[in-house]
Amino acid sequence: MSNAVSEAGTTSVQSVDRALHILEILGARGECGVTEIAAELGIHKSTASRLMSALLTRNLVEQLSDRGRFRLGRGIVRLAGSVTSNLEGVSGSRAVTRALASETGETVNIAVLDGDSVLYVDQVAGSNLRSLRSWLGQRVPVHCTASGKALTAWLDNDARKAARPTKLERLTEFTITNVDELERELGQIRERGWAVANEEMEEGFMAVGAPIRDAYGEVVAALTVSGPSGRLTKLPLDELAHKVIASANELSGDTDIWRE
Amino acid sequence: MSNAVSEAGTTSVQSVDRALHILEILGARGECGVTEIAAELGIHKSTASRLMSALLTRNLVEQLSDRGRFRLGRGIVRLAGSVTSNLEGVSGSRAVTRALASETGETVNIAVLDGDSVLYVDQVAGSNLRSLRSWLGQRVPVHCTASGKALTAWLDNDARKAARPTKLERLTEFTITNVDELERELGQIRERGWAVANEEMEEGFMAVGAPIRDAYGEVVAALTVSGPSGRLTKLPLDELAHKVIASANELSGDTDIWRE
DNA sequence: AACGGCGTTGCTCATGGCGCAACGCTATGC
DNA sequence: GCATAGCGTTGCGCCATGAGCAACGCCGTT
Numbered sequence: 001m002s003n004a005v006s007e008a009g010t011t012s013v014q015s016v017d018r019a020l021h022i023l024e025i026l027g028a029r030g031e032c033g034v035t036e037i038a039a040e041l042g043i044h045k046s047t048a049s050r051l052m053s054a055l056l057t058r059n060l061v062e063q064l065s066d067r068g069r070f071r072l073g074r075g076i077v078r079l080a081g082s083v084t085s086n087l088e089g090v091s092g093s094r095a096v097t098r099a100l101a102s103e104t105g106e107t108v109n110i111a112v113l114d115g116d117s118v119l120y121v122d123q124v125a126g127s128n129l130r131s132l133r134s135w136l137g138q139r140v141p142v143h144c145t146a147s148g149k150a151l152t153a154w155l156d157n158d159a160r161k162a163a164r165p166t167k168l169e170r171l172t173e174f175t176i177t178n179v180d181e182l183e184r185e186l187g188q189i190r191e192r193g194w195a196v197a198n199e200e201m202e203e204g205f206m207a208v209g210a211p212i213r214d215a216y217g218e219v220v221a222a223l224t225v226s227g228p229s230g231r232l233t234k235l236p237l238d239e240l241a242h243k244v245i246a247s248a249n250e251l252s253g254d255t256d257i258w259r260e
Numbered sequence: 261m262s263n264a265v266s267e268a269g270t271t272s273v274q275s276v277d278r279a280l281h282i283l284e285i286l287g288a289r290g291e292c293g294v295t296e297i298a299a300e301l302g303i304h305k306s307t308a309s310r311l312m313s314a315l316l317t318r319n320l321v322e323q324l325s326d327r328g329r330f331r332l333g334r335g336i337v338r339l340a341g342s343v344t345s346n347l348e349g350v351s352g353s354r355a356v357t358r359a360l361a362s363e364t365g366e367t368v369n370i371a372v373l374d375g376d377s378v379l380y381v382d383q384v385a386g387s388n389l390r391s392l393r394s395w396l397g398q399r400v401p402v403h404c405t406a407s408g409k410a411l412t413a414w415l416d417n418d419a420r421k422a423a424r425p426t427k428l429e430r431l432t433e434f435t436i437t438n439v440d441e442l443e444r445e446l447g448q449i450r451e452r453g454w455a456v457a458n459e460e461m462e463e464g465f466m467a468v469g470a471p472i473r474d475a476y477g478e479v480v481a482a483l484t485v486s487g488p489s490g491r492l493t494k495l496p497l498d499e500l501a502h503k504v505i506a507s508a509n510e511l512s513g514d515t516d517i518w519r520e
Numbered sequence: 521a522a523c524g525g526c527g528t529t530g531c532t533c534a535t536g537g538c539g540c541a542a543c544g545c546t547a548t549g550c
Numbered sequence: 551g552c553a554t555a556g557c558g559t560t561g562c563g564c565c566a567t568g569a570g571c572a573a574c575g576c577c578g579t580t
Contacts, residue, residue, distance in 0.1 A: 012310070012313055012314040012317050013275050013279070013310050013311055013313075013314045015273050015275050015276055016275055016276050016279040016311060016314035016315070017314050017317065017318070019273070019276040019279070019280075020279075020314065020315070020317075020318040020320060021318070023318075023339055024318070024339075026342075027338070027339045027342035027343075028342070030342075030346045050272070050273050051273055051276060053272055053273075054272040054273045054276035054277050054280065055276070055280070057272050057277065058277070058280040058281070058283075058284070059374075060280060071346070072339060072342060072343050072346075074372055074374055074379055074381060076336065076339045076340050076343055077340050077343055077344075077379060077380075077381050077396065077397045078287070078374060078379055078397055078399065079283055079284075079287045079332060079336045079340070079397070080336050080337050080339070080340030080396070080397040081379070081380075081396060081397020081398045081399065082286075082287035082288070082290075082332060082397070083287075083332050083336055083337055083397075084337075084396070084397060084398075085397075085398065086290045086331070086332075112334055114319075114334055114338060119334055119337060119338055119341070120337075120341075121334060121337050125385060134344060134382075134383050134384075134396055136337065136340070136341065136344070136396055137337045137338055137339070137340040137341020137342070137343075137344060137345075138341045138344075138345065139338065139341065
């Protein structure tokens with residue numbers, strides 16, 4: 001490879017990186033034309049068209065009409081389905097999450113840090129359910145969710161700051177929007193071992209979360225139980241929290257539930 | 261580009277295609293080493309390593325340990341989340357599926373054809389639920405699911421044959437395993453406009469499905485309502501089916517719910 | 521009709537992708 | 551302990567493929 005690439009300090013393949021960047025742009029915008037993609041990447045539109053063609057061939061994108069705009073395609077959903085299938089089979093975490101959902105009657109999620117957001121990577125619903133939409137693949141703020149707090153509480157100061165949005169956006173009247181207040185709560189979470197968010201992200205909605213650790217004790221994911229706050233607040237919170245911790249500990253250690 | 265590519269009749273970018281092929285292999289196998297990937301693609305392992313590095317940089321894959329094996333990463337889940345978010349926002353199909361789930365109390369799915377399988381691309385749960393795991397991204401056979409039947413019934417003979425597995429695998433005692441019998445049922449589906457699968461894929465599980473069409477009348481997706489067969493068989497099936505058809509029709513036409 | 525903007529495709533060239541070879545690391549066997 | 555095998559990574563230089571230019575055909579607007 002040329003010196004230009006060596007100096008960039010990367011061993012990535014440029015054309016592949018560009019194609020993957022296209023996927024991200026489509027994810028963010030919903031749909032795009034080739035010319036718009038080319039402008040965004042600073043490349044010629046014929047190049048953008050050819051990269052798009054490669055993505056199209058493998059169904060990672062689809063075209064809305066002949067010679068029309070593009071959006072993400074079913075191949076993405078299929079690949080994501082493979083990820084969750086592996087949680088079922090290979091890593092065996094589904095047995096744990098399903099048991100917890102069954103035991104609590106509420107929805108169980110596994111989430112990971114994704115930049116300065118929480119990303120939901122698995123979900124099992126319990127029986128006490130009014131309505132559920134899939135949270136799989138959704139990103140939510142770290143500062144107002146039990147998962148976000150459980151994921152960030154044990155980070156060192158620098159990492160915790162990086163994982164936090166620059167502005168703690170207020171989503172409900174209960175949202176913590178002050179950094180000092182959030183830091184105090186994270187300190188409490190470190191002491192007691194579990195996190196709670198009660199109507200901080202969405203009114204009427206509450207969650208309890210605990211960290212899932214890898215073999216070295218690093219927090220790599222969060223396990224949460226969530227449901228309508230009217231229901232969760234009727235439970236002894238401590239008792240629920242310890243159920244979540246027990247399941248999170250079962251997922252922790254050697255099991256490759258999720259690694260960063 | 262060289263004549264060799266022109267003769268291949270493709271405008272794809274080779275390196276991008278290889279990288280995307282790696283994603284598919286990881287989806288199928290769960291996890292792989294670089295050497296294994298290189299052998300599968302017929303390339304040098306240094307090339308495989310570099311392609312993998314590009315995928316790693318964008319979090320589409322992750323590495324299980326330093327210098328260890330690879331598997332699909334959270335970036336895939338995030339992108340899939342973008343797909344389903346667009347169903348909520350841009351295409352507006354979620355209002356329809358949510359209303360149907362609310363009205364029937366059962367689980368509502370949208371599915372598309374993916375080769376010779378059905379791929380679930382969206383899901384909303386109703387209230388009558390014992391336990392639910394996410395079907396998002398999962399692939400199921402066409403011959404023993406209401407969605408599969410609704411997706412294939414209106415295909416022409418050749419397309420219908422291509423969309424069918426070569427062997428109709430028996431999953432329960434009720435599974436249709438004879439092509440002629442399946443063809444007769446597909447004929448009935450074409451006449452009455454909806455499909456049903458009662459314990460054909462999974463014991464105790466039933467679904468009713470109807471086609472979602474594009475602006476030209478082509479079937480592009482299927483809408484299904486599913487739940488425990490003990491519950492669904494207590495409903496007037498005709499009535500349920502017409503609810504599904506009504507919702508499917510609402511999703512049909514100009515709305516770009518899903519296009520092939 | 522003309523015009524502008526779109527996505528696609530032919531062509532050529534130079535640069536970035538590719539393969540060779542070497543490296544460092546880990547696990548295994550003696 | 552040492553030797554071996556296999557792994558993923560990295561430096562290097564070559565050439566094939568990715569990139570950009572220009573033209574094309576299509577569609578929508580005026």
